Amino acid sequence: MGILEDNITKLDGYLDRFRERGIQNRIDGKDCVGAGGVFTNRSPVDKSKICDVAHGTAEDIDTAARAAADAFAGWRDMPAAARRKILLTIADGIEARAEEIALCECWDTGQTMRFMSKAALRGAENFRYFADQAIKARDGQHLRSPTLMNVTTRVPIGPVGVITPWNTPFMLSTWKIAPALAAGCTVVHKPAEASPLTARLLVEIAEEAGLPPGVLNTVNGFGEGAGKALCEHPAIRAIAFVGESRTGSLITKQGADTLKRNHLELGGKNPVIVFEDADLERALDAVIFMIYSINGERCTSSSRLLIQDTIREEFEAKLVERVNNIKVGHPLDPSTEIGPLVTEEHYNKVTSYFDIAREDGATIAAGGEKVGEEGYFIRPTLFTNATNDMRIAQEEIFGPVLTSIPFATEEEALSMANDTPYGLTGYLWTNDLTRALRFTDKLEAGMIWVNSENVRHLPTPFGGVKASGIGRDGGDWSFEFYMEQKHIGFATGQHKITKLGAL
C-alpha cells in the first residue's frame, strides 16, 4: 500500500467517531448539544460530509462563559508550577496524537500533509514555550519614590474569548489558547465553522492532561451567532481574534458596550521586494514558498511581488517554470504541494480574481484555472503586467495567487509596498545593507524579514499595523494582553498627607 492509501485508511479510522457521534460543544468538561441544532461539516477534498457539528448560539455561549467565570478563581490561584505541568502534559498529548491531528486537519481544511504534520508539532511547541513563561508571568518591578515603595505585578484579566479562522486552525488555536492558559485566564473558544475537527481534539487532549473542567470550553457555531454573543458577553473580559479585517471591525463594535479588550490579528497583502543586487536563486525559492505553501491561505503570505525592472523578465520566466511544476493533488499524498481551497465560498472568491485580473488588464502568466469538479482545487496562479492600483494588488485573495509588479527605483518600490490598506509583513531581498536599513525603517509592516522567508521565533512580537491588526503576540507581549498590570504603593515612612477640613 502506498503512503496516500495508508493515510486514507488511517484517516478513516480517526473519522469514525466523528461520523458516529458528530462534534458536540464542550462546556465545563461535558459534551453539550448546540441550542441551534447541528450544521454539516464537509471536506473540500471531495465535498463529502464529514460529520454533524453542534450549532452553538448565544445560549450556549452564555453557559460556556459562566463555566469559564466559575473556573477562573481556581485556575488563577493554582501555583504557576502546577499550571506549567498541565500545559507541558498538553504538549505531550498533542505530540502523541500529532498524526491524528494532521490527518483530520488536512481533510477538514484541504491543507496538505507536507505542511500540516509540522503544524501539529508547532502547536505542541506553543504549549511548551508558554508553559515555561507561566512561572514569571506575574513578576513585576520595584519602583522606589521618595515616600513609597511602588510595586507592580500582573494578574490574569479573567475569562477570555478566543475566535479563530479556518487556515491552519489547530496551530492558530494553540497560539492563542496556550498563552491565555499560561497567564491564568480561562477560555471560551469559538473555532471557525469550516474547520471544527481539531479544536475538538485540542479540548480533549487538554482535559486528559488534567486541565480542570471549565478552564477551556469549546462552542462551535457561526460568527454572527456564537461569535457575536461571545464578544458581547459581560463575563468575558477580552477577545483574542484571528480572521479577516472586516470581521475585526465587527469584533470591536460588538465588544464596545462591555468595554472589551481586543487583540486583532487580521488580513494582509504583503509585499516581497526583490532588488537586482539580491541572491536571486534564494529570493526565487522564498517568493515561491511564501505564496504557494499552505495553499496560499496564509496571513503572512507574500502575495505581491515587487520586482526590479532590470531583472524582471528573467525572474518572472523562472517563476512561471517553477509555478507550473507545483503539484496540485490529494492533501494526504506526501508529494502534494497544494491541496483544495477550504470551502466553496472561498473557492468562488479566489477564482473570481481570474476574471478580475483579465478585466484590469493584467496577464495570467501561470495557472488561472480550476482543476476538476470533485473538490475545490485550482492551479497555482501568477499574474504579471500588473500595477499596484489593480484589485489583484490591493485585495487579499488568500489563495495560491501571486501578483507581480515591476519597479524602477527604491523610492518607487517603497511607495508601492506601503500603498495598501494592510501592513502585516514585508520581505526584502537585497545585499545592500544600507538600503536594507533605510527600507525596513520606512516599510509599514509589523514584521519584516530581510533575505529570508517568514521564520517564526516564539519570543518575537507577531502582529500587524494598519488594517492588519492591533496588538502583538509572542514572548511577553502575549501576557500584556491576557493580564492586567497592577500597581501597589507601600508608604516607607510618615510622609505628609494634606489635611482637609482640619483647623
Ligand code: NAD
Ligand atoms: P473570518 O473573519 O471570516 O472568520 C474568523 C472567525 O471569526 C471565525 O471563527 C468566524 O466564525 C468568526 N466570526 C465571523 N464573524 C464574526 C462576528 N461578527 N463576530 C464574532 N466572530 C465572527 O476569517 P476567515 O475567513 O475564517 O480566515 C481568513 C482570514 O484570517 C484572512 O483574512 C487572514 O489573513 C486572516 N488571518 C490572519 C492572521 C494573522 O495573524 N494576522 C492569521 C491567520 C489568518
